[in-house]
Amino acid sequence: MKKTKDMLSEDGTRPVKQEFVKRAHISEYPTGPGFTAGHLADINAGWRAFRPIIDLKKCISCYKCYMVCPDGVIFKIGTKGVAVDYDYCKGCGVCANECPVKAITMIKETLD
Amino acid sequence: MKLDNSKKLFVSGDEAVALGVRLARPHVISAYPITPQTVVVERLSEMVEDRSLDADFMHVESEHSALSAAMGASAVGARAFTATSSQGLLYMAEVLSYCSGGRFPVVMMNANRALALPWSIFGDQSDSLLLLGSGWIQCYVEDAQEALDMMIQAYKIAENSQILTPFMVNLDGFILTHTYELVDIPKQSQVDDFLPPFTTPNKMSLENPMNLGFSSTPADNLEFKYQQHQALLNALPIIEEVDDEFGDRFGRYYGGVLETYQTDDADFVMITVGSITGTTRVVVNTLREEGKKVGLIKLRYLRPMPEEALLEAIGDAKAIGVIDKDISFGHEGTIFTNVNSALAKSSVAIKKHNFICGMGGRNISKNDIKEMYKLLEDSTKGKDVPAVNFINLNTSVSEVE
């Protein structure tokens, strides 16, 4: 079983989805209801009706969106700008609402 | 009264528990007082004060919090102890299943006491018997020496990697908790050799972060319950091993899951749980002198239920009686139900009778037990003896015209 630190994104800031196979034998179950911290088996992308698009040209790297995201899916890219982890973004729109320079627009999700 | 490190001391059942707990080296003790357990936690606090016990003593504000705190300590890999009785045991009932389902090997002493209402501080076994389904290992001790010894054995069994299940050690309230006996106190170094430090894969740590106590959907819950059941069944042979090892090292064997007394050729066997075993031994001796072929089985563990050993011990007896210091209203005594199930599953057809007595501290005399053996004999001689009998009622309960 992988440890928490082996299940993180490349920049080491957040967990990424793992392949979880249904246990074939009882011996593969954990002893009691406890499991490795940060193990994610599922993504939340399917929840979205709208997706945030960040205009990096307008972005002033104030990091307000990064701070207010309830799901923590906005991450910093280097020392300037931010990006969205679309695997886990639920499309709530708080980032777009709080951005002081309106650099984020919420676009309707399409079927693809 | 300070409990020192002498080899033999004249102590009460409660004090013997405290002595045993100290030897087991718990890291965390959480305590809420309730009669007749109070002496246990009082003595433990004195031992912490005089530094003979290096443990964090938490003064919790309720029994629910007592077990909660002990479970928290266990969840990070610390050895924990708590104690309670009757109303307190029921107040912490939801935490019992959190603890067993969570696989945290906390050890808890329970002073068996009647359940309100009526409000009673006196002993009977209703409290723990009500919670046989909680997923805890349940052991019942006969005397102060066994109480002391079991506090040590309990950790060894509970913490075994095949088990990892919390353990309840039961002492009869007042009858055992507050009576005095000369006990032998094992040496700390001997206990350390017997009981290694607590290790478990089921804990939170910085080296290996975990999320414990998670929720499961219907897709997985049954599997976790299966595991728990297996863990308790795994305990059956391990209880025997630990009893043997304890006996080899400390000189006292208790028979494992149960102990028999004069059952080899017995026609009539009484099944006893807890301190009433002592009184029953005396009655067995008396009746044997009168030429009656009687014996007793001291059922030490009720969970896991030692069905195989019980059936073997009953052997060719013609009738068995079960002494229950409790009753499941509208049905029968709980120990009787458990014993009956073992007999029924193996198609053993013998006379069996339930004796409901001792509730709320009512005395059970040698004469009462003699009467019970008589009823067993009567039942094999064609007399109509009810399945469930209330013993030593103080008032008439016959039908009023």
Place this chain on the structure above:
Amino acid sequence: MQNLERITPRNIDAKEYFYGHKACAGCGCALAVRLALKVIGDGAFSILPAGCMSAVGFIYPQMAFVNNSMISTFPGAASLAAGVAAGNKALKREGTKTVVFAGDGGTADIGLQALSGMIDRDDDVLYICYDNEAYMNTGIQKSGLTPFGAKTTTTPAGEHIHGTQTNKKRLFEIIAAHDIKYAATASIGYYQDYINKVQKAASIKGATFIHVACSCPTGWGTPTETSVEIMKEAVDNGLWFLAEYENHKFTLNHNPKVFTLISEYIKKQGRFKHLNEHDIKTIELYRDKMWERMREEWKNN
């Protein structure tokens, strides 16, 4: 755990500790948990009782807490946390901090007894109450911290009764009355203030408490994107306040000269839509009375 250097959006811990959870889109409580853990860091041992955050945080096999976390009984978060802190201390573990994340129901109602005991013992635990003003996890029922006039499923609003008829328990003052080492109120609408307070509380050895007001779009009937904005408004209109209790004294951190309109706040929320002018006046008068007392008795920052 970070030192007492001010935590800013630039230097805050880059790691996410609450990720992949199943909270509603725009959940204010999730933000409170997320930010607190970024302040406390990977030494955090978080304890959560039954409630939204535990229900969405650990459903096998989706473990949304990257730090050590555990679900407690509903009434027993504070005592489980106390045991965890005691266990870590007994095992001489360095670099750990036990933190509780419990809802308003789990704190002010069923969990109050255990919390009181935790403060009495001065257990080394930071207890954070995320207050979304009702039992949201079970479907929006009234709790001891549901405000006057709010519609819930157990205080429905109709002709005869206009929703909840009682005021919020004064939880902050109840905790302060224990003479706790440090207690504070906060709001996700003023998240820098919240972060500062978490940092301060986490650095103190002993029992500390933060009461953070969080929005709940599902339970309040508000648009998801306004979750942070509306919690700023709750402070600006005086229905919520930012204060601290430390060294046996109360301090008001934020004392607006003029409050924004409660009527505006009310309009935006489905749970308050039924309130009439008289109800709003009642709420305003209660706010004024509370502020009169706080301004008189508490020190200004």
